[in-house]
Amino acid sequence: MSEAVIHEGHHDHHDHKPTGIGRWLFSTNHKDIGTMYLVFALIMFFIGGAMAMIIRLELMQPGLQFVQPGFFNSMTTVHALVMIFGAVMPAGVGLANWLIPMMIGAPDMALPRMNNMSFWILPFAFTLLLGTLFMEGGAPAGGWTMYPPLVLQTGDAFPFLIFAVHFLGISSIMGAINIIATVFNMRAPGMTFMKLPLFVWTWIITAFLLIAAMPVLAGAVTMLLTDKFFGTSFFGAAGGGDPVLFQHVFWFFGHPEVYILILPSFGIVSQIIPTFARKPLFGYESMVYATAAIAFLSFFVWAHHMFTVGMPLAGELFFMYATMSIAVPTGVKIFNWVATMWKGSMTFETPMLFSLAFVILFSIGGFSGLMLGITPADFQYHDTYFVVAHFHYVLVTGAVFALMAGVYFWLPKWTGHMYDETLGKWHFWLSVISVNVLFFPQHFLGLAGMPRRIPDYAVQFSDWNMVSSIGGFVFGLSQLLFVYIVIKCIKGGAKASDQVWEGAHGLEWTLPSPPPFHSFTTPPKVTDATAHS
Amino acid sequence: MEQKQQVTRTPELAAKNRRLAIILALAALGFYFGFLLLQLK
Numbered sequence: 360m361s362e363a364v365i366h367e368g369h370h371d372h373h374d375h376k377p378t379g380i381g382r383w384l385f386s387t388n389h390k391d392i393g394t395m396y397l398v399f400a401l402i403m404f405f406i407g408g409a410m411a412m413i414i415r416l417e418l419m420q421p422g423l424q425f426v427q428p429g430f431f432n433s434m435t436t437v438h439a440l441v442m443i444f445g446a447v448m449p450a451g452v453g454l455a456n457w458l459i460p461m462m463i464g465a466p467d468m469a470l471p472r473m474n475n476m477s478f479w480i481l482p483f484a485f486t487l488l489l490g491t492l493f494m495e496g497g498a499p500a501g502g503w504t505m506y507p508p509l510v511l512q513t514g515d516a517f518p519f520l521i522f523a524v525h526f527l528g529i530s531s532i533m534g535a536i537n538i539i540a541t542v543f544n545m546r547a548p549g550m551t552f553m554k555l556p557l558f559v560w561t562w563i564i565t566a567f568l569l570i571a572a573m574p575v576l577a578g579a580v581t582m583l584l585t586d587k588f589f590g591t592s593f594f595g596a597a598g599g600g601d602p603v604l605f606q607h608v609f610w611f612f613g614h615p616e617v618y619i620l621i622l623p624s625f626g627i628v629s630q631i632i633p634t635f636a637r638k639p640l641f642g643y644e645s646m647v648y649a650t651a652a653i654a655f656l657s658f659f660v661w662a663h664h665m666f667t668v669g670m671p672l673a674g675e676l677f678f679m680y681a682t683m684s685i686a687v688p689t690g691v692k693i694f695n696w697v698a699t700m701w702k703g704s705m706t707f708e709t710p711m712l713f714s715l716a717f718v719i720l721f722s723i724g725g726f727s728g729l730m731l732g733i734t735p736a737d738f739q740y741h742d743t744y745f746v747v748a749h750f751h752y753v754l755v756t757g758a759v760f761a762l763m764a765g766v767y768f769w770l771p772k773w774t775g776h777m778y779d780e781t782l783g784k785w786h787f788w789l790s791v792i793s794v795n796v797l798f799f800p801q802h803f804l805g806l807a808g809m810p811r812r813i814p815d816y817a818v819q820f821s822d823w824n825m826v827s828s829i830g831g832f833v834f835g836l837s838q839l840l841f842v843y844i845v846i847k848c849i850k851g852g853a854k855a856s857d858q859v860w861e862g863a864h865g866l867e868w869t870l871p872s873p874p875p876f877h878s879f880t881t882p883p884k885v886t887d888a889t890a891h892s
Numbered sequence: 893m894e895q896k897q898q899v900t901r902t903p904e905l906a907a908k909n910r911r912l913a914i915i916l917a918l919a920a921l922g923f924y925f926g927f928l929l930l931q932l933k
Binding site for chain 1 (some may be wrong): 905908909910912913916917919920921923924926928931
């Protein structure tokens with residue numbers, strides 16, 4: 360072969376890696392970039408979490424206690440933007456970066472320099488967004504959905520919000536392109552599509568969703584920008600525009616976005632449950648098709664977010680039935696996870712505990728979603744705390760729990776050390792109890808009529824708000840334990856074996872723990888034992 | 893020796909990766925501008 364090939368082989372032997380700040384600034388290594396994404400997501404998780412604590416502190420009792428209403432509204436708005444675009448999405452991309460090349464037997468991502476750029480756009484975007492907290496007029500306060508005409512009343516922060524969203528979109532699209540190119544072009548010989556681990560499958564489908572949905576959001580916010588500064592009237596009724604158009608456009612992006620957040624989590628859980636049930640995943644092919652069906656259907660349900668805006672009966676019926684049809688492929692997935700566990704030799708290490716909690720609590724979020732999808736019922740629930748409870752069950756006990764399960768699952772592989780299992784279980788039980796104390800009462804508050812996005816409320820809502828806030832503070836504090844466990848594991852601990860978990864299958868487990876800086880520089884041999892089964 | 897080949901380093905694969913990236917980027921740009929043009933009409 361060529362000299363270059365021999366040269367590479369030489370480097371692999373020494374596992375050469377750059378040092379200093381340059382290693383991170385100019386990194387083109389998928390493992391380093393994955394680590395940066397995960398650390399960034401964790402920092403954003405705590406920044407967004409601090410905002411949630413301010414929200415729960417203010418809502419602990421009726422009346423205004425700690426913050427002004429305008430600042431409270433900024434907190435709800437920026438909390439959502441930070442958690443969605445800064446925590447959950449980058450955490451998913453971080454896992455994808457670390458794992459996809461190792462799972463498919465590739466030496467790195469297909470476009471390593473673009474990978475570096477995708478990551479480094481994020482800190483700039485969030486500097487723009489978080490900088491608005493210190494600006495004249497305050498941070499954006501009109502909700503993360505940025506509905507006009509309210510959002511057009513934002514002060515100096517407005518263009519910063521718009522450009523931050525544009526940058527986040529560009530970063531996500533570049534990441535998605537990289538993932539697709541990697542999986543399509545870089546698979547080891549013999550790694551056919553139907554041998555790919557479910558995590559890889561869910562990420563391919565997520566990446567296509569990102570490419571289709573993010574440009575629509577970018578287009579919508581560009582139109583907001585021109586409405587504000589360049590005299591257009593896309594959404595201004597006075598100039599012949601239509602504010603409801605924005606809602607349609609936003610949710611055409613927004614609903615697929617929900618699946619962008621949750622599909623990688625489905626993939627994580629689909630890796631973990633078979634490992635700790637010591638059985639192959641039940642219905643692998645149906646899992647792939649169900650994921651694709653969910654993604655496809657997600658483009659036809661957007662108006663269920665805006666039933667109360669007023670639309671023809673036929674439209675309401677269409678969006679109601681389309682929404683409910685998503686329960687079918689989602690049900691297939693839940694059934695398959697349960698069937699995988701059926702008669703399995705199960706053990707309950709921390710990743711499995713988080714995955715089990717995911718299956719149960721995400722289903723609760725799914726059921727409340729079905730309730731919200733019923734048009735006449737939604738007229739009652741719309742804009743109440745019931746909606747807040749619903750999407751936090753989906754995104755916290757769903758997406759975040761699965762991400763934590765994933766971190767515990769692969770942390771020994773990444774660091775070469777086992778994490779502290781006792782502390783991991785403490786983290787799980789504290790989290791799972793407190794998160795239910797935090798969010799379950801919000802169902803009651805919503806059904807009783809408490810509106811969302813308000814800093815004050817009628818006294819009849821006092822008790823459950825107090826309970827919810829206490830749950831919130833315990834949940835927030837519990838996450839400090841997670842950071843301690845991760846740092847402790849990075850610094851040392853029992854040596855992890857290559858396979859780490861007895862029931863683990865897949866190419867990443869054939870590598871040493873921790874894997875070398877450059878892995879699979881020669882394509883591995885893909886056998887049934889190293890593929891998903 | 894074929895097994896020793898460093899897959900990212902083959903020019904053919906790099907070109908294939910670039911080509912796919914350009915197609916996907918054009919698709920994303922098409923969604924963006926197509927959508928804006930749709931609203932302008």
